[in-house]
Amino acid sequence: MSGDSTANLVRMVNQIARNVTHEADPVATVADHVAAFWSGRMRAQIATWLDQHGGEGLDPVALAALQRLQQGADAG
Template sequence: MSGQTEAKLVYMANQIARNLVHEPHPAAALADHLHAFWTPAMLRQIFAHLAAHGEDGLDPIARTALAELAAGHAPPPQTKATDPAHHGADAG
């Protein structure tokens, strides 16, 4: 795993956190988003990066969300994008 890939994942998590800041529970919304849309490999990479380099550079919302996911806590759907009641089940 390259440092460039890790830096991109940190950047992406921060960017998504900034977009979700106005949600009622932004850290839960981010955790939900990452759980729903990031691949397991992406999550493993960012967790490995955090284990090796700490949380420097992460937005506080991203820190909280990633800590929840790392602890195995996946929140229930937080937004219309991740709630099957709003968009139906996976067509696959």
């Protein structure tokens, strides 16, 4: 996938994070949303980007959610 589509995924996860700040556990809410509604291809693409770029450009809640998903994938 192109860099433009990856940038779009970064933008999307940041929007999700900003929209759930009122939740009791916004990190879990973002992680649950990504796990439930993003395709496997989208999740793989953002995981690869995260491995290559760290948290660059990510909202702290989005970063923590993606790291949580990666840790869960590594454990499974």
